[in-house]
Amino acid sequence: MNKQEFVQGNEACARGALYAGCRFFAGYPITPSSEIMEYLAREMPKVGGVCVQLEDEIASISAVIGASWGGVKAMTATSGPGFSLMQENIGYAAITETPCVIVDCQRWGPSTGQPTKAAQGDVMQARWGTHGDHPVIVLTASWVREVFEMTVLAFNLAEIYRVPVILLLDEVLAHLRENVTLPVAGELEVVERLEKTNGRMLNFGAGAHLMITGMAHDETGFPVQGEKAAQHLKRIVGKIEEHKERLMRYQGFYLDDADFLVVSYGITSRAVEAAVERLRAGGVPIGWLDLKILWPFPDKLIREIASHVKYILVPELNLGQLVREIERAAAGQAPVAHLGRVDGSLITPEEICKYVQDEVARVQRVCL
Amino acid sequence: MTRDYRQYLRVEKLPHVWCPGCGHGIITHAIASAMADLQLDPDQIAVLGGIGCSGRASFLFQTDAMHTTHGRAVAFATGLKLARPDLHVLLVMGDGDALGIGGNHFIHACRRNIDLTAVIYNNAIYGQTGGQLAPTTPTEKRSTTSPYGNVEHPFDIARLAMAAGATYVARTTSFDFPEIVRFVRRGMAHKGFSVIEVLTQCPTYYGRLNDLRDPSQMLYEFKSHTVSLEEYHQMSPEEQAGKIPIGEFLCEERAEFIESYYGLCQLGRSA
Numbered sequence: 001m002n003k004q005e006f007v008q009g010n011e012a013c014a015r016g017a018l019y020a021g022c023r024f025f026a027g028y029p030i031t032p033s034s035e036i037m038e039y040l041a042r043e044m045p046k047v048g049g050v051c052v053q054l055e056d057e058i059a060s061i062s063a064v065i066g067a068s069w070g071g072v073k074a075m076t077a078t079s080g081p082g083f084s085l086m087q088e089n090i091g092y093a094a095i096t097e098t099p100c101v102i103v104d105c106q107r108w109g110p111s112t113g114q115p116t117k118a119a120q121g122d123v124m125q126a127r128w129g130t131h132g133d134h135p136v137i138v139l140t141a142s143w144v145r146e147v148f149e150m151t152v153l154a155f156n157l158a159e160i161y162r163v164p165v166i167l168l169l170d171e172v173l174a175h176l177r178e179n180v181t182l183p184v185a186g187e188l189e190v191v192e193r194l195e196k197t198n199g200r201m202l203n204f205g206a207g208a209h210l211m212i213t214g215m216a217h218d219e220t221g222f223p224v225q226g227e228k229a230a231q232h233l234k235r236i237v238g239k240i241e242e243h244k245e246r247l248m249r250y251q252g253f254y255l256d257d258a259d260f261l262v263v264s265y266g267i268t269s270r271a272v273e274a275a276v277e278r279l280r281a282g283g284v285p286i287g288w289l290d291l292k293i294l295w296p297f298p299d300k301l302i303r304e305i306a307s308h309v310k311y312i313l314v315p316e317l318n319l320g321q322l323v324r325e326i327e328r329a330a331a332g333q334a335p336v337a338h339l340g341r342v343d344g345s346l347i348t349p350e351e352i353c354k355y356v357q358d359e360v361a362r363v364q365r366v367c368l
Numbered sequence: 369m370t371r372d373y374r375q376y377l378r379v380e381k382l383p384h385v386w387c388p389g390c391g392h393g394i395i396t397h398a399i400a401s402a403m404a405d406l407q408l409d410p411d412q413i414a415v416l417g418g419i420g421c422s423g424r425a426s427f428l429f430q431t432d433a434m435h436t437t438h439g440r441a442v443a444f445a446t447g448l449k450l451a452r453p454d455l456h457v458l459l460v461m462g463d464g465d466a467l468g469i470g471g472n473h474f475i476h477a478c479r480r481n482i483d484l485t486a487v488i489y490n491n492a493i494y495g496q497t498g499g500q501l502a503p504t505t506p507t508e509k510r511s512t513t514s515p516y517g518n519v520e521h522p523f524d525i526a527r528l529a530m531a532a533g534a535t536y537v538a539r540t541t542s543f544d545f546p547e548i549v550r551f552v553r554r555g556m557a558h559k560g561f562s563v564i565e566v567l568t569q570c571p572t573y574y575g576r577l578n579d580l581r582d583p584s585q586m587l588y589e590f591k592s593h594t595v596s597l598e599e600y601h602q603m604s605p606e607e608q609a610g611k612i613p614i615g616e617f618l619c620e621e622r623a624e625f626i627e628s629y630y631g632l633c634q635l636g637r638s639a
Contacts, residue, residue: 045636046633062436062440066434213427215435
């Protein structure tokens with residue numbers, strides 16, 4: 001039976017991981033992610049899984065990759081500074097096609113920044129933080145129950161596509177407690193680890209004598225150069241790019257008759273939800289696109305919607321990150337504006353309402 | 369059926385990529401021989417290497433193998449061993465790899481006394497990148513980034529490992545093949561973090577930059593500059609100068625990390 005509980009975002013993430021079959025966690029303390037490791041340190045031993053605190057974030061992601069090749073679903077969680085330290089090995093996970101999940105509870109600024117205020121400043125780092133071209137999937141969430149669901153989805157996508165999957169949360173959602181009903185066993189799909197592919201075992205200790213390397217390699221795992229290296233890179237990047245449409249996760253509201261569009265993600269979506277309802281009630285023809293997957297970026301979707309709206313607003317807790325992609329995808333069909341906030345507080349519904357109302361007034365003036 | 373050392377190597381991948389006269393092949397052969405001495409099941413072994421000349425050894429073992437990132441092999445192995453405690457996990461690391469960029473992971477693995485066997489191919493230089501200064505380059509010796517001689521003090525890997533908590537520590541050189549085999553065998557059989565430091569010659573860079581171009585001359589230098597631990601302890605400080613003690617520094621029992629962790633899980637489950 002589903003029961004109502006008062007659950008913190010980080011706890012929902014940890015419980016989602018256990019639900020998805022995660023049995024290995026390695027991490028290093030950093031606010032605002034630490035409750036994930038603290039919860040798993042209590043619960044993992046009870047299910048025979050591993051939760052270890054290692055010497056730093058580099059060791060944590062390394063151990064996650066090692067454990068994943070041991071056949072175990074594995075995860076780490078951190079915040080911006082630790083996420084930066086993990087970047088080299090996120091690239092290693094991508095080129096070695098290692099399923100794993102990395103949770104980044106975003107906080108303000110570079111370095112220690114404003115400890116510890118919410119931000120959405122790692123959108124680009126999540127996509128491009130590691131060196132070179134690489135495949136990656138980046139998810140986000142706005143509600144505590146959604147943190148649970150997206151954590152499960154992160155594990156599923158990691159297994160299906162054999163890529164590192166990054167879940168971008170933020171300080172507020174990580175620490176927010178909400179009255180929720182979390183999924184019960186069997187309610188959500190859980191994709192199990194594939195033991196073999198093309199007749200070949202995929203995990204260590206199964207007699208396959210696997211060779212895993214970060215060097216460009218062919219299907220035997222041994223290094224190649226030149227055209228074969230190009231093929232390798234194109235294949236691993238292509239496996240996400242080619243499945244972009246299948247990977248799209250978003251919710252659209254009032255899109256059919258919207259003249260004005262707000263595109264948001266993560267914690268900011270909650271303010272947008274409230275603002276859109278108020279604006280609609282006030283007769284403003286506004287629509288809302290709530291993105292759940294940031295990367296791969298839904299180019300086609302944005303291009304289509306941009307073709308029939310007059311104006312797009314992108315509120316984010318940064319000085320302009322995802323807005324650049326939206327502007328690119330909109331390709332001049334509609335002007336794109338950014339509402340950024342970086343004082344450590346969340347964007348409020350009032351701010352969005354005012355911004356949109358001012359803009360509506362301006363557009364009407366221009367039309368008159 | 370007894371297994372020969374060749375059964376632990378991907379012989380079809382030979383010849384290896386190392387320079388003529390390099391000592392890394394000697395150590396790799398010795399590791400395979402130690403595996404054969406123990407008659408380990410190759411399916412139950414994982415060999416992990418980092419980046420650098422030593423890391424290329426990971427491609428040569430007929431086992432599951434991982435060529436990881438620079439300095440991180442110990443951390444990757446920590447995850448693998450926790451996930452699969454049944455596997456024998458062996459590390460092939462270089463001196464710059466294990467003690468420079470990977471120094472933090474190395475000391476923490478020693479402290480945890482996790483059941484891994486770390487063989488450190490110590491050529492006292494960064495070979496793969498072209499002969500730069502390593503944390504193990506002796507004082508006054510030249511490298512491409514210390515052209516007037518090294519002004520720093522090198523790490524003593526064996527003493528560092530002991531101080532950090534490793535429970536099996538040995539040092540030898542590429543001059544003494546049977547001793548490498550013996551120490552790796554003992555290290556792999558030991559429960560806990562085992563460190564086997566093997567001094568090895570890099571004639572291409574270390575030798576060329578330090579007037580030791582001939583690999584055989586480098587090997588004889590190992591012989592003339594090393595003394596057994598027993599002898600070393602009987603020498604006066606003046607006699608000890610310039611000598612490197614080799615042998616088995618430590619072999620002791622102490623609670624091992626993986627066993628302790630899963631022991632805790634048992635307690636958690638029964639509670």
